[in-house]
Amino acid sequence: MGINQSEPRLLVLGGSFDPVHAGHLALAHSLCLQLRPQQLRIIPAGQPWQKSALTATSEQRVSMLKLAFETWTLCPVIIDEQEIQRAKQQQVSYTIDTLRALRQESGSQASISFAMGADQLQNLHTWRQWRELFGLAHLCAAARPGFSLEIAAPEVAQEWRCRASSALTIQNTPCGGSFLEPDLAVDVSATQLRAGLHQHNPTMRSLVPHKVLDYIQQHSIY
Numbered sequence: 672m673g674i675n676q677s678e679p680r681l682l683v684l685g686g687s688f689d690p691v692h693a694g695h696l697a698l699a700h701s702l703c704l705q706l707r708p709q710q711l712r713i714i715p716a717g718q719p720w721q722k723s724a725l726t727a728t729s730e731q732r733v734s735m736l737k738l739a740f741e742t743w744t745l746c747p748v749i750i751d752e753q754e755i756q757r758a759k760q761q762q763v764s765y766t767i768d769t770l771r772a773l774r775q776e777s778g779s780q781a782s783i784s785f786a787m788g789a790d791q792l793q794n795l796h797t798w799r800q801w802r803e804l805f806g807l808a809h810l811c812a813a814a815r816p817g818f819s820l821e822i823a824a825p826e827v828a829q830e831w832r833c834r835a836s837s838a839l840t841i842q843n844t845p846c847g848g849s850f851l852e853p854d855l856a857v858d859v860s861a862t863q864l865r866a867g868l869h870q871h872n873p874t875m876r877s878l879v880p881h882k883v884l885d886y887i888q889q890h891s892i893y
């Protein structure tokens with residue numbers, strides 16, 4: 672089976688991006704190489720419902736994302752502010768809502784893959800209507816040091832295994848598959864980074880793109 676050229680293929684990466692870092696870039700890079708999307712859609716969260724307040728403003732997080740992805744060559748990148756806009760109207764965005772909007776926009780046959788780090792598998796069973804996410808998109812997780820499918824709730828692990836699909840199937844079908852990239856190993860989180868940047872830790876500084884680091888310093892964000 673070859674790649675279905677006629678239907679759009681979208682790779683969606685949501686998150687806080689407070690700030691964007693090497694882990695996000697590696698996740699997007701690895702899944703882009705495997706799934707060959709025609710568009711990488713990055714969706715910064717408004718106010719994430721499972722996290723406390725963010726440090727950078729929405730505008731700063733969007734600016735940092737634009738700087739981080741300005742030289743991306745694997746496919747066109749769109750920084751989609753729909754969740755930020757909903758938050759400004761006091762609306763919480765659940766992943767299910769965002770994927771419904773993307774499905775509406777992209778049509779029933781588009782291949783939509785939702786990317787995440789394997790840490791998200793731990794809480795997936797608490798996401799609103801988590802099983803229905805598979806009716807809207809493929810779920811694609813990449814390993815993250817310390818996290819694997821083993822940490823998922825049993826019902827998530829079972830669903831994940833039943834739905835396991837090849838990269839080619841993900842590319843050629845609209846939704847319903849699970850995909851695990853087991854080889855990613857970038858040991859960084861935004862939480863560590865915020866603390867490390869605050870302390871001018873040189874290792875932490877190397878995990879943020881140069882232009883983003885300049886921006887953080889200019890605006891004294893962390």
Ligand code: ATP
Pocket residue numbers: 685686687688689690693694695698786787788789790791813814815816855857858859860861862863
């Ligand atoms: P925080 O520490 O504030 O929770 P984070 O970096 O873990 O931040 P987000 O910015 O919300 O989290 O991450 C967006 C997405 O990128 C999530 O799906 C997350 O699992 C994934 N991700 C973040 N860092 C990595 C990493 N080092 N390796 C793989 N995936 C990652």
